[in-house]
Structures are given as C-alpha cells and as structure tokens.
Amino acid sequence: MRQTQVAHRSGLRDEQQRLYAPCRARCPVHIDVPGYLAAIGEGRFTDALEIVLERNPLPSVCGRVCLHPCEDGCRRCLLDDPIAIAQLKRAAADFGVYPRPEHPRLRPEKIAIVGSGPTGLTAAHDLANRGFQVTLYEEKPLLGGTMRYGIPNYRLPDYALDRDIDYILSAGIAVNTGIRVGRDVMLDELAASHRAVVITAGLQGSRALPIPGVDSPRVLTALPFLEASSRGEDVDLGNRVVVVGGGNVAMDVARTARRQGASDVHVVCLESSDEIPASPQEIHDADIEGITLHYSWGPRSISHEAGTCALNTVRCTSVFNAEKRFAPSFDESVAECFEADTIIFAIGQSADVGDLGIALTSRGAPQIDPLTLKTSIGNVYAAGDVVSGPTKIIDAIAAGHRVAATAYRDITCDTEPLRLLDEEIDALGEVPDTMANKLETRRRIQMEHLEFFDAVKTFDEIEGGYTEYEAAREAQRCLSCTTGARLTREKCSLCLTCIRVCPHGAPILSTDGYVYFDAAACNACGACQSQCPSQAIVLEGHSEQEMSRRVERQLWAAEMDTTLMFACSSTPIVPNLGGTPPRIITVTCLLRVSERTVLEALQNGATRVVFAGCVESTCRFLHARELVRQRSGHIEVLLSRIGMTNAFDFVEHKADDLDWHLR
Amino acid sequence: MIVVRQKPVDEICAFVTRHRRVLLVGCNTCAAVALAGGEKEVDLMAELLRLATSRKASFVEFSGTVLTRQCEPEFLEQLDSEGYDAILSMACGAGVALLASSVDVPVYPALDTLFIGAAQGLASWEAECSACGQCVLGRTAGICPITRCAKGILNGPCGGVSDGRCELGDRDCAWVLIFQRLEKFGRSKEFLEIAEPQDHSLRTRLVTWDAHEDGIR
Numbered sequence: 001m002r003q004t005q006v007a008h009r010s011g012l013r014d015e016q017q018r019l020y021a022p023c024r025a026r027c028p029v030h031i032d033v034p035g036y037l038a039a040i041g042e043g044r045f046t047d048a049l050e051i052v053l054e055r056n057p058l059p060s061v062c063g064r065v066c067l068h069p070c071e072d073g074c075r076r077c078l079l080d081d082p083i084a085i086a087q088l089k090r091a092a093a094d095f096g097v098y099p100r101p102e103h104p105r106l107r108p109e110k111i112a113i114v115g116s117g118p119t120g121l122t123a124a125h126d127l128a129n130r131g132f133q134v135t136l137y138e139e140k141p142l143l144g145g146t147m148r149y150g151i152p153n154y155r156l157p158d159y160a161l162d163r164d165i166d167y168i169l170s171a172g173i174a175v176n177t178g179i180r181v182g183r184d185v186m187l188d189e190l191a192a193s194h195r196a197v198v199i200t201a202g203l204q205g206s207r208a209l210p211i212p213g214v215d216s217p218r219v220l221t222a223l224p225f226l227e228a229s230s231r232g233e234d235v236d237l238g239n240r241v242v243v244v245g246g247g248n249v250a251m252d253v254a255r256t257a258r259r260q261g262a263s264d265v266h267v268v269c270l271e272s273s274d275e276i277p278a279s280p281q282e283i284h285d286a287d288i289e290g291i292t293l294h295y296s297w298g299p300r301s302i303s304h305e306a307g308t309c310a311l312n313t314v315r316c317t318s319v320f321n322a323e324k325r326f327a328p329s330f331d332e333s334v335a336e337c338f339e340a341d342t343i344i345f346a347i348g349q350s351a352d353v354g355d356l357g358i359a360l361t362s363r364g365a366p367q368i369d370p371l372t373l374k375t376s377i378g379n380v381y382a383a384g385d386v387v388s389g390p391t392k393i394i395d396a397i398a399a400g401h402r403v404a405a406t407a408y409r410d411i412t413c414d415t416e417p418l419r420l421l422d423e424e425i426d427a428l429g430e431v432p433d434t435m436a437n438k439l440e441t442r443r444r445i446q447m448e449h450l451e452f453f454d455a456v457k458t459f460d461e462i463e464g465g466y467t468e469y470e471a472a473r474e475a476q477r478c479l480s481c482t483t484g485a486r487l488t489r490e491k492c493s494l495c496l497t498c499i500r501v502c503p504h505g506a507p508i509l510s511t512d513g514y515v516y517f518d519a520a521a522c523n524a525c526g527a528c529q530s531q532c533p534s535q536a537i538v539l540e541g542h543s544e545q546e547m548s549r550r551v552e553r554q555l556w557a558a559e560m561d562t563t564l565m566f567a568c569s570s571t572p573i574v575p576n577l578g579g580t581p582p583r584i585i586t587v588t589c590l591l592r593v594s595e596r597t598v599l600e601a602l603q604n605g606a607t608r609v610v611f612a613g614c615v616e617s618t619c620r621f622l623h624a625r626e627l628v629r630q631r632s633g634h635i636e637v638l639l640s641r642i643g644m645t646n647a648f649d650f651v652e653h654k655a656d657d658l659d660w661h662l663r
Numbered sequence: 664m665i666v667v668r669q670k671p672v673d674e675i676c677a678f679v680t681r682h683r684r685v686l687l688v689g690c691n692t693c694a695a696v697a698l699a700g701g702e703k704e705v706d707l708m709a710e711l712l713r714l715a716t717s718r719k720a721s722f723v724e725f726s727g728t729v730l731t732r733q734c735e736p737e738f739l740e741q742l743d744s745e746g747y748d749a750i751l752s753m754a755c756g757a758g759v760a761l762l763a764s765s766v767d768v769p770v771y772p773a774l775d776t777l778f779i780g781a782a783q784g785l786a787s788w789e790a791e792c793s794a795c796g797q798c799v800l801g802r803t804a805g806i807c808p809i810t811r812c813a814k815g816i817l818n819g820p821c822g823g824v825s826d827g828r829c830e831l832g833d834r835d836c837a838w839v840l841i842f843q844r845l846e847k848f849g850r851s852k853e854f855l856e857i858a859e860p861q862d863h864s865l866r867t868r869l870v871t872w873d874a875h876e877d878g879i880r
Contacts, residue, residue, distance in 0.1 A: 495696040500785040531785075533701030534691055534729075594703075599710040603717065641672045642715035 019519055021481035022073030023085055025427035028398035029055040033070055033085055034483045038541050040088055040475035042569045042586045043468065049096030052089055056397055057125045058118060058164045061147055063090025064463070065156050067248075067279060067392045075431050075479050081444035083478050087463070091471035093160075098167045107131040109195035109411055114181045117145025118393050119384030120200035121168050122400025123407075126417075128171040130408055136173055137190075139180040143169075145202050146385075147393070149227040150249070152256045153459040160461075182355035191377050196407045199356065199366060199375065199382040200400065203349035203390060209244070213302030214345075218309045222253050222346035229256050229459070238341020240264040242311050244299055245346035246271045247390075251282040253346045254291045258456045265291045268338055270316050270328055272296050285462075288452045294338070298330050302343060311338040351386045358382075365389070373406045381407055428481050429520045435504040439523075440622075445474045476570060476620055483540040484522030485529055487515060491536035498528035498537060503623040525621035530591040530631070542592055551601045554583040558605030566593045570614035575651045582610060589621055590628045595635050602639075602647055613652040664781075665693040665755040666788045667700060667774040675708075675751065676715050678771040679723060682749040685712070687773070688742065688762065689729035690754035698786055699774050700753035702729045708753065708773060733758025739765050778810070796865035802853060804844035809861075811837035817858040 023033040032051050039048035052059040066086045074082030109132050113120045116138040128134045142148055144161050169175065181187055181199075190197050206221035208214050220235075222245070228235050241262040243254045246269030254265050267286070269276060273295050276283065283293065297313035304310075315334035321327040351365040359367040359376035366375045366382040373381045383403035384396050391399075405417040431439070448464035449455075455462050466474060485498070485506065492515060498507040499515065506522040507515050529537045554564060563582035567574055568590050583606075587593055590611050598609050611632055619625060632650035639647050679685045687705050694700025705727035716723045726747075730738045733754035739762060744750060749769050752759040756776040763770035778790035793810045799817065800807060809815045813823075813831045819838030823830030827839045845851050 491691075491702070493691045493695040493701060495698070495701075496782070497698065497785065531698075533695045533698045533703050535702040535706070594707075596703075596707045596710045599707070599714050603710065603714050638672065638711055642676070642711065642718065644714075644718070 019426050019428045019482050021483075022075060022427040023070035023083075023481075025425050026069045026073040027055075028069070028392075028394050029401060030425065031055045031070075031089075034478060034480050035541055036092060037083065037085070037088060037475040037478040038480060038483065038588060040092060040471055041478065042588055043472050044586075045092050045094075045096035045468070045471075046099075047096075048088075048092040050099055052092055053099065053167075055401075056089075056394070057122055057168050058147075058393070058397060059089050060093035060160045060163045061118070061156060062394060062397075063087060063093050064160060064461075065147075065151055066394050069392070069394070073427065075428070075481055076477060078431060079436060079439055080441045084444055084447075084466075084474050087447060087466060088471055088475055091466045091468070093163065094465055095468055095471070098163070098170075101170045101172065102129075103172060104129060104131040106133065109133065110135070110193070111407065112137060112190045112194045112197045114187075114190075114197065114199045115139075115145060115201040115384075115386070116143040116175075117200060117202040117384065118147060118396040119202070119400040119403070120145070120198070121165065122397045123198050123200060123383070123404040124173050125168045125171055126401060126404035127407065128173050130404075132195075132411075134173045135194075136175050137179050137181050137185070138175070138177045141177055143175065143177065149230050150223060150252075151230075152226065152252050152259075153230055154255070154259065154455065154462050155252075157461045180355075182353070182357070187356045187358065187380065188377070191380050195379065195411060197377075197380045198403055198407060199353065199358075199380060199386060200384040200403070201351065201353050201386045202396075203385050204352040205350040205364075206345070207348055207350055208345040209299055209347065211299055211301050213304060213309070216302065216304060216309060218304070218340075218342050219302060220342060220344045222249050222344060223349060225253060225344055226256060229260060235260050237262045238308075240308075240339065240341050241266070242338045242340035242343045243267045243346055244311065244343065245269060245348070246276045246278055247346065247348070248278050248282050249349070250346035251278050251286045251291075253344050254286055255289055255456075257342075257344065258289055258291065259459055262342070266294060266338060266340075267291060268294045268297050268299070268311060268313060270296065270298055271319050275319055289456050290452075294336075297336055297338075298328055300335075303337075308339060308341055309343060311340060311343055312336075313338065349385075349390060353386060363389075372410070373403050431479070432504075432518075432521050435521050435523070438503055439479075442477045444477070445470050472569060473618075480524035482519055484519065484524035485517050485526075485537050485539060487517055488536045488538070489514060491534045493534045493536070495533055497531045497533065501527040501531050501623075501627065503527075523621075525624055526589055526591045527621070527624055527627055530594065530627065539592075542588070544594065544597065547587075547593065547597050548600060550585050551597060552604065554585055555601065555605045558583075561607050562605060563608045563610060564601050564606040565610045565612055566590060566598075567612040568614040568619075570618040570620055571612050571653070572615060572618055573653070575610075575612050575653070577610065577651075589624055591621070591624045591631070595631065595638065598635050598648065599638075602644070608646065609648050611648075611650040613650065615653040664696055664779070665757075666777045666780040666790070667694050667697045667755050668777055669699050669704070669708075669753075669774055670772070672708075672711055672715060675771070675773055676712065679712060679725075679749060679751060680716055680719070680721050682723060682769075684724045684726075684747045685749045685751055686744055686747040687712075687725060687727040687751045687753060688733065689727065690731075690733045690752075690758050691729050692732045694754050694758070694774060695729075696782075697788070702727075705729055705753055708751070733762050736761065736765065742766075744768065794866075795861060796869055797861050799858065799861075802856070802858070803841045804848065804850070806837055806841045806844065808837045808841065811840070817861065 021034050024030050036048040036051040068086040070085045071082040076082055111127050111132045111134050113124045114137045116136050124134045124136050143165050147161050206223040208221050237260050241257040243250050254267050257265050296316045298316040299313050301312045302309055313336050315331040317329050317331050319328050361367050368375050368382050375382050381403050383399045409415050409418050450462045504521045506518050510516050526539050529539050565582040565584045567584050567586050569586045601609050635648050687709050689700045689705035709725040709727045712725050732738050734757040744766050751771050751773050752762050753773045759772045779792040780788040780790045783789050790810050795809050813829050820836050824836040829836045842854055845854050
C-alpha cells in the first residue's frame with residue numbers, strides 16, 4: 001500500500017506554487033526561463049523570443065555574452081550539466097521573429113538618455129514603451145557602448161548587436177550619435193529641455209598603474225585598444241604582448257591581441273589562480289588559444305630598450321587583507337621580468353563623467369541618492385556601471401529597468417512597475433532524491449565552434465550557435481521547474497488519480513484530507529493533468545484553450561483531405577505518411593493532447609488526426625508512454641463507436657538509434 | 664463508493680438525436696472519482712456527441728455542466744436547465760432518478776451503475792457490497808459472500824470450487840477466501856456455524872428509509 005505523507009515536506013505550502021525556478025530567481029531581470037525553454041522545446045522560437053523580450057530587450061547580445069548566473073542555479077547541475085540557458089536565448093533570437101512594436105499613446109514628456117550601453121538602451125526601451133518621447137545621446141558614431149566597442153567581435157559580432165538595437169529603436173526612440181553631453185551639449189540644457197535625463201554613460205576611462213615607465217607609446221590601455229580593434233583597425237603590437245590584469249576584460253584583450261597578430265601573449269595578474277576574477281570559461285578559452293597566464297605578480301616598473309619594453313614585477317603574497325579589502329602585499333625578494341613589444345593594461349575601468357557638472361563621488365562616479373537614483377540635479381538620474389562600477393551586462397539591464405521605473409514613478413506617480421521590481425522572490429529547492437533517481441542522464445549539447453587554430457586568425461564569431469533541432473533538444477533537457485501542476489481545490493473531487501499516476505510523488509494526500517502538490521518534485525510531465533476527471537489540475541504554460549487555438553490556426557482553410565499531426569517534440573523524425581503533407585502541431589508530450597482536442601480537430605475540418613510518438617531514447621517522460629498508448633486506444637474506441645474507424649492513428653517509432661549523434 | 668461506467672456512445676446517441684438542445688450534467692462525487700462523469704468526461708462526451716451527430720447531418724446543440732452531487736435536491740436547485748429539451752445525466756442511477764423527477768424534460772442516463780466498490784489502483788475497482796440491508800461481514804471476516812460469491816450463498820463453499828477458484832472461472836471462491844482469513848485470525852471454528860436465511864424483502868420492499876421514523880435521529 002502506498003504510504004502517504006504529511007504535508008510538511010520541503011516547504012510544502014500553497015504559496016510554493018508561486019515560487020520561481022532557481023534560474024529565474026537568479027536572473028537579475030527574472031526572465032521566465034522555464035517558459036521560453038518550453039517554447040523552444042516545441043520549436044516555437046518566436047514565442048520564446050517574446051517571453052525573453054518581456055524582461056530583456058537584448059536577447060541576441062545576452063544569448064552570446066551573458067555570464068548566465070541562471071545556469072549556476074539550474075537544478076540539473078546536480079544530475080549532469082546545467083541547461084545552456086544563455087545559448088538557447090541566442091537560438092530564440094536567431095530563429096524567432098522580433099515582434100512589431102506596440103506604439104502606446106504618446107505622452108507629452110520628453111526624456112533624454114545619455115549613453116547607449118545596456119542600461120541606456122533598456123531604460124530607453126522601457127520609457128518609450130510607456131509612451132514617453134525618448135532621445136538617446138551617444139558620443140560614439142554607433143549605438144551599443146561597451147557591447148559594440150568593448151566586447152570583441154569574435155564573441156559578439158556587430159550584426160547580433162544591431163538586431164537587438166533595431167528592435168529597441170523600433171519602439172520609437174530618437175537617436176543623437178556623435179554628441180558628447182558635457183562637451184557638445186551641456187547637461188543643464190538637457191535637464192531644462194527634458195522632463196528627465198538619465199545618465200547611463202558606463203565606464204569609459206581606462207586606467208594604467210602609476211608606475212615608472214608607464215607613459216610610453218608601447219604601453220596601451222584596454223578600452224582604446226579594444227575599440228580600435230572592434231572598428232577593424234590594425235594595431236601594431238609586435239610579436240610579444242603582455243596584458244596586465246586578471247578580469248574578463250584582460251582575457252578579451254589578450255585574445256584580441258592574439259587576433260591582432262601577436263603570437264606570444266602573456267597575461268600577468270596580481271591574483272592567484274584561486275582568486276582570479278575572470279570567469280573559468282574565459283580562462284579556459286584563453287588557454288586553448290595559447291595565452292599564458294602568470295599568477296601572483298605585482299607590476300613595479302616598466303623599463304624600455306630599443307623598440308621593446310619589459311614589465312618588472314615582484315611576487316604578490318596576498319591580494320586581500322583580513323577584512324577582505326583590496327590591500328596587496330608583496331615579497332620584494334622574488335622578482336620576475338616579462339619582456340614585451342607591447343604592454344596593455346586591463347586593470348579596470350572608471351567613470352568618465354567629470355565634464356557633466358554634477359556632484360561626483362571620490363571614485364569619480366555620479367553621486368546619487370540610492371532610493372531615488374537622482375544626482376545632484378533634480379531631474380537627472382544616473383544608473384548602470386557609471387554608478388555601480390563594473391557589473392555583468394544582465395545587471396546593467398536590470399539597472400536600466402529600475403531607473404526607468406523610478407523615473408516613471410516620479411513623473412506619473414504610478415508605483416506599480418517599481419513595486420513589481422521589488423517583489424520578493426523565493427527559489428525552488430533542490431531536486432529531491434526520489435525524483436533524481438528516476439531522471440535519466442542527458443548531457444548538454446555542445447555548440448559547433450571554430451577550432452582555436454582557425455579562431456585566432458580572424459575576428460569571426462567563434463560559436464556557431466545551435467541549429468533549430470539542437471536547440472529544441474537542448475531545451476528539452478529542462479526540468480520545467482515551477483511550471484508543473486497546480487490544483488484548484490474547489491474543483492478537486494479527491495479521486496486520488498493524480499497520486500496514482502505521478503512517478504515522483506509530487507501530489508501528496510495530507511492528513512487534513514486534501515491533496516497538495518510539492519513543486520520541488522514536479523517536472524511538469526502532465527500525467528496528472530491528463531487524467532484528472534474534474535479538470536482541477538492545470539499546467540502552467542499549457543491550457544486546453546491554447547491548444548484549441550493552435551488547432552484552429554493549423555486547420556484554418558482546411559482542405560478536403562487534411563491530416564493534422566500532433567508530433568511529440570522529442571520525436572527525432574516526423575514520420576512520412578505519404579500523400580499530402582500533414583499539418584503539424586509540435587507538443588511537449590502527447591499527453592498534453594486530450595481526447596477532446598482530437599475530437600475537436602476532427603469536428604473542425606481535419607479528416608484524420610495522427611499522433612507521432614517519440615522513441616524511448618529521446619523520451620522526456622518515460623512513464624507517460626503507457627498513458628499515451630492508453631489514450632490512443634481510448635480515442636480509437638470512441639471513434640469506432642461513431643463509425644469513424646480511420647480517423648485516428650498513432651505512429652510510434654521502433655528504432656532507437658535515430659538520435660545517436662546527439663547522445 | 665458507487666462505481667459507474669460510461670454507456671457505449673451509440674446507445675447514448677440514440678437517446679439524444681431526437682432533440683435540439685441537450686444539456687449534459689456531470690456529477691463531481693462518485694461518478695467523477697470513477698473517471699466517468701466528472702468535468703473532463705462531460706466535455707469529452709459533448710465533443711463526441713457533436714462529432715457523432717454532425718456526421719449524421721443532424722443538428723443538435725450540446726452544452727455541459729457539473730454538479731457536486733446529483734443525488735441531493737439542494738445541488739439540483741443550482742442546475743439551470745432553461746431552454747434545453749433534454750438532459751443527459753452523467754451520474755449513477757440515483758442521480759439520474761432524482762434529476763428526472765426535478766425537471767420537466769426527458770433525462771437520459773449516460774452511465775451504467777455497476778456496484779458499490781473500492782478502488783484497487785488507477786482506474787480499477789472491485790465490487791465489495793450489494794446493499795442487502797443485513798450486513799454479514801462480521802461473521803465472514805470482511806469478505807462479502809453475497810457480492811463476491813457467484814451464487815451469493817450464505818453457507819459456502821458450494822461444490823463448484825476447485826483449487827480455490829469458482830467454477831465460473833472469473834474469480835476466486837469467496838468462501839475459500841473467507842475461510843483463509845478466519846483461520847488467519849484463529850476464528851476457523853466460526854466457519855462451521857450455519858447462517859440463517861436473509862430477509863429478501865429488505866431488498867425488494869425497502870424503497871425509502873427515514874431516520875426519524877426509525878427513531879435513530
């Protein structure tokens with residue numbers, strides 16, 4: 001007899017049904033990750049793109065270069081590999097169609113945004129979508145800020161960035177490029193002529209260390225070098241280049257130097273290999289491109305000889321003091337000299353907003369009130385890296401949303417957008433063992449990429465992106481956290497069918513006589529929903545109404561002989577039925593196609609309905625296979641009773657090796 | 664609970680095709696739990712009947728609704744059957760009967776009422792009780808011979824048992840099961856006691872029961 005459990009397991013509460021999946025909770029802008037992965041899994045890339053765009057107007061960019069904090073939280077991490085959440089965002093942007101803008105009623109207020117990096121673009125997009133007349137001011141000839149001039153083209157090519165920018169500008173944003181606020185136009189003029197001004201200038205100043213010999217033409221700083229490279233200029237570096245710094249920018253600089261013709265590139269950093277701030281992926285990529293890392297060396301001086309120079313360093317014994325503050329200490333007796341043709345400093349960027357005429361902090365950043373985000377001028381806001389120092393792109397996007405919501409509140413007194421940003425978020429816990437034991441190992445699908453010996457010759461994009469098929473397969477690895485079953489207790493007839501069909505024990509009969517769902521144990525297979533006699537269970541992201549709409553769209557102008565095929569998204573090959581090609585609806589699992597949906601399709605013009613099932617090796621929900629077979633049998637019986645014997649068919653693959661190349 | 668099963672749809676079709684607007688009424692208690700008369704089945708039946716009737720070029724309109732229990736007048740008061748010229752009840756016989764007595768249009772059953780039974784697992788039930796009105800389970804170790812024995816005899820087994828199976832071949836002999844369970848609890852002596860015949864009038868004549876008349880409440 002099945003042992004039922006008391007309803008106090010792993011935070012089992014009603015409000016748990018409003019939990020976020022860990023990926024979504026960790027994303028600074030809380031993109032509905034399970035939602036867009038489900039759409040990609042069904043091959044609906046445009047739907048996926050729209051879901052991403054609700055929270056992030058830069059999917060093409062983030063799909064390539066986001067540092068994906070979401071993936072660290074993925075509940076699949078403990079089973080095998082996290083889902084390639086960021087790269088699938090790229091697939092959504094690659095294969096989906098960007099929606100047309102919905103022009104809201106235009107408001108009279110004008111807003112100026114200074115700087116067109118991720119924060120500025122996001123804020124401009126948000127405000128334009130709320131009806132404001134937004135103008136972007138950008139010093140450089142093209143929009144994008146660091147994304148265009150800082151991130152090298154082999155990681156983020158211009159076409160990918162332009163795709164997002166075109167979408168953002170389609171909201172109706174005026175653009176003034178080549179204008180530096182503080183030089184070509186004064187900030188107080190802007191503040192006077194606009195209802196609000198938002199400074200999102202980012203970090204434009206590149207620093208070098210104040211050590212002897214640094215003022216040499218053989219010594220460069222990171223940002224001007226990266227900018228020149230991204231413009232396609234040839235920079236004469238010589239053969240041997242030493243990059244100073246341990247962050248991701250240092251890795252970008254080193255790899256860019258490699259592509260600028262330097263064959264011998266070294267990175268010298270203060271930190272040890274455990275402390276280095278660059279992401280492991282970046283370090284790995286630099287390593288395979290033949291870049292040597294030298295840990296724990298502190299630069300002391302630069303000496304020059306005919307045409308070459310040398311970086312003189314001493315051993316750094318520790319970078320941080322007991323209070324975890326940056327306070328390096330050195331052992332002067334251990335010294336090392338790195339000879340180089342060119343030395344490039346990539347030790348951090350700083351704000352360059354001195355000419356704006358607003359109050360600055362000691363670091364040179366605009367001084368703002370943390371609650372109102374206002375600077376010393378009343379209607380001038382500042383946000384993004386210029387205020388916070390270097391962050392991830394996705395953090396900068398979050399800052400853009402916040403400053404837009406703040407300005408919106410100040411102008412309209414509507415606090416709703418800001419309240420939504422401040423909503424508390426709870427993340428779903430780990431996969432319970434009972435569930436983990438029943439899940440199959442599915443390793444992450446690796447993307448096609450240029451081999452390093454080819455990659456270092458050009459600035460061509462290294463990662464080739466997923467194909468549509470690979471993207472769908474990868475997305476299907478998702479455990480669909482928090483998108484599973486929800487019970488409407490008023491409708492529940494307590495038949496306990498859900499408890500009997502769930503393989504993971506997600507529905508629980510509590511001692512108070514009710515059924516509860518443990519969201520942590522649900523992977524949204526839909527078995528309970530498909531069997532519930534009272535229709536008291538719904539799956540998030542799936543509804544009978546939506547399925548009816550999809551059927552209706554497919555059967556629009558159906559011909560005399562129209563076959564409608566429901567294909568399981570895990571089907572490696574859509575079966576060839578002969579005759580006119582069928583109209584196909586791809587579904588996460590055939591269990592989501594109810595008997596009623598099939599009958600409705602036949603009623604609405606389909607001559608025949610076919611279920612195309614998956615094979616066992618690709619099946620996401622093995623326990624659902626028997627239920628699908630039962631359902632098919634039931635449909636056949638029902639139809640034969642009303643004299644429609646050939647109106648339904650269930651095609652199941654027998655061969656199991658169809659998908660071998662992805663396993 | 665009362666275990667029910669859907670009638671073949673051609674039988675139901677024969678009822679409803681002579682009408683114009685038919686209301687399907689589900690029952691969210693036993694019939695839903697028996698996976699035969701809940702909201703899902705009501706929706707499915709309506710769709711099936713639409714398909715069946717439209718293929719025969721007859722135009723019948725079907726709508727569906729679900730009551731918590733069809734065997735209670737108060738729940739039936741919630742039913743709005745205005746404008747329908749027939750009702751298809753997806754409840755047990757009791758629900759159909761009470762519904763039929765409370766409306767002025769024909770009420771047809773969509774289900775067959777099978778037995779009083781217990782769930783064995785997913786979509787599977789076993790008959791446990793025949794509502795004889797004189798429960799004998801106390802002396803038969805909780806196994807009902809009237810329901811489980813093909814002959815319904817009170818003193819068994821008969822001569823048709825072999826290797827513990829009934830001669831019908833579809834079931835274990837109820838009396839062998841009773842003996843085994845009595846023996847397990849050291850009560851095998853009770854097996855030899857002869858049971859008096861039941862009062863079958865309780866089955867045929869007991870058409871109403873009022874707790875107040877009996878003085879129980």
